[in-house]
Amino acid sequence: MGVIPAARLPSRPVREFLLDLDERDGRRAGLERALRAAIRDGQLPADTLLPSTRTIAADYSMARATVVAAYEQLVIEGYLIAEQGVGTRVANVQPSKPVSPDKGNPWHFNPTADFRPGEPDGGQFPRSAWSNAVRRVLSDTNDGGFGYADPRGLAPLRSTLAEYLGRSRAVVASAESVSVFGGANSAFGFLAQTFHKAGITHIAVEDPSLFFLRDVFTLYDLTLVPVPVDDEGISVDYLDSLDVGAALVTPAHQFPLGVTMSAERRSALLTWARANKAWIIEDDYDGEFRYDRRPIGSLQGLDPERVIYAGTASKMLSPALRLSWLVVPEELAGPLAQVKQLRGGVSTIEQLALADFIDRGDLDRHLRSSRSIYQQRRERLSATLTEVAPWLHVSPAHAGLHLAAVIAGPQNEADVISAATAADVGLVGFGPMWLGSPTSEGLIIGYSRPAEHQFASALDRLTDVLQSLA
Ligand SMILES: Cc1ncc(COP(=O)(O)O)c(C=O)c1O
Known part of the structure; x- marks a missing residue:
């Protein structure tokens, strides 16, 4: 002793x-x-x-x-x-440290008027259709269905998604090419690991772009290389001068600038990828939301062998579901499945519920109604900005759940954000989205978060802030 x-x-x-x-x-x-x-x-x-x-x-x-x-x-x-x-x-137990509240972080507060991008209105979530889907799944699934399942995703959801993405986003997919994940950030983690194992060390990212999503690639030691974006999308001329194994792009609605990639740029990007045997990741986070025309088909449909298509339920339904999917080229399917095999899949019940929800036409119905709500909000917001803040130049694309507004006057981005925060208005600037040197200042104004009955008063609050800066 x-x-x-x-x-x-x-x-x-x-x-x-x-x-x-x-x-x-x-x-x-x-x-x-x-x-x-x-x-x-x-x-x-x-x-x-x-x-x-x-x-x-x-x-x-x-x-x-x-x-x-x-x-x-x-x-x-x-x-x-x-x-x-x-x-x-x-005994000698390590005392736990109290967690300090993250006060300065614009994502961690709950403003009265919330114009931050990134989340649909929780009040629009189709609660009863979803709970009916879950109820059907629970009563129809036999006992064997409550065991471990294929980590790539359940076959019924993968084939439903292949069909849905084909008709709604012109994606070329079969059940075999679809894999299911717990959100785009999780999917990108798996991809980063797969790239790392394949010896890819550098990935091009649009500059600006969503910082916490691109940063996932750095977890597996990939170096991010910023590439400028103009009003046709990512600069392929610039990309041509780089030695990278992959490029992450948002063709339907560039995040955050709101540009839709032009047909010429799509074709140039694919030519670049083929010539360099590079992978393109198409982050189609809000592609279902297009208001002036039918949604523009995916880039993946033009070259399913070079483009990895990434979709998510986060914008069209809710980020709380933590469901997303990749459609991967045949060459990558095996290596990705190996990584997925070791790191596991997502809830079987939620996957089956989503398959049921789509198969019954509930997703199409939900998108029809939420599209029309968000279109009206976008128009009201856009008209208000033109009237009260002519110093903001709003992106023209009638798409997505946010609009980008470049500051074209003497106002400065940091002052606008702090005036908004002081007035309890949630607003995010371009600032954190730049990887290289910023070439513009601006605001990413999301219009999907407020509850429908509060949108008008939220807009009044935003108007007061912008007018105070005129
Ligand atoms: C540019 C972009 N891509 C993807 C996503 C979806 O991420 P997730 O599926 O992890 O919720 C978001 C959500 O904010 C986004 O803004």
Whole structure:
């Protein structure tokens, strides 16, 4: 037996921690919880000698067996050490640090008028159609369906998605080429790992672009190379001068600038990819939302062997579902599946619910109604900006769930954002989206987050902020 350290007396009497025992699930569980919490947050430091079980039992009118059982449980878990002839003392547990609220982060506050991009109006979520889909899945799935499933995604969803993407986004897909993930960020993590294993070290990204999505590639040591974007999309001339194995683009609605990639640029980009045997990742995050014409078909449809198509349920339904998909070229399907095999898939129930939801036409119905709501919001927002902030130049594409407004006056982006924050208006600027040197200042104004009945008052609040800066 080793040397027993001199046990300390509790810094605060143990009885203080036991005053308000939470006995919801019994005295023993409450006692264990109180002692665990006091040890974790450092109030009972290592080597503190605890009162005997007899003392605690007498002081708190507990059965001694209850206290003994609680002490024994905490000994097994490693919080306490029982030593014969000495008593029970606190083990050396790393105290947990309190998490400090992330106040300065524009994504972590809950403004009264929320014009940040990135989320659809939660009030539009088709709750009853979705819960009917989940109910059908739960009653129709046999017991075997509750086991582990194909990590690439369930066959019914993969074939439903192949059909849906074919008709709605002109994607060339079969069930075999579709893989299901827990969000685009998760899908990009799998892709990054697959690229890394294949020896790809550099990836071109549009500049500006969504920083936290592109950063996923750096987790697997890929270097991001910024490429400028003009009013036709990513600069292929610039891309030509680089040595990269892949390029990440948003052709339907560039994030954040809102440009739709022109037909010439699409063709030049594909020529570049073929000549360099490079992969193109088409991030089609909000391609279903086009208001002035039918949605423009995917880039992937023009070359399914070089383009990896990435779609998500986050904009068209809700980011809470954490469902997204990739359609991958044949050459990549095997290597990606190997990575997926090891790192697992997503909830079977949610996958089957999405398949059911699409098969019954609920997604088409939902998109028809939300498209018309967002189109009206976009028009109102756009008209308001033209009237009250002529110093903002709004992107022309009638698409997506945000509009990009370049600051063309003496106002400066940081001042606009802080005036908005002070007025409890959520707004995001181009700033964090630049990877290289910024070439413009501007605002990414999302119009999908406010509840429908609050949109008018939210717009009034935004108007006040912009007018105060005129
Ligand atoms: C440019 C872009 N791509 C993809 C996504 C979707 O991400 P996820 O599927 O992880 O929610 C978003 C969401 O904000 C986005 O803005």
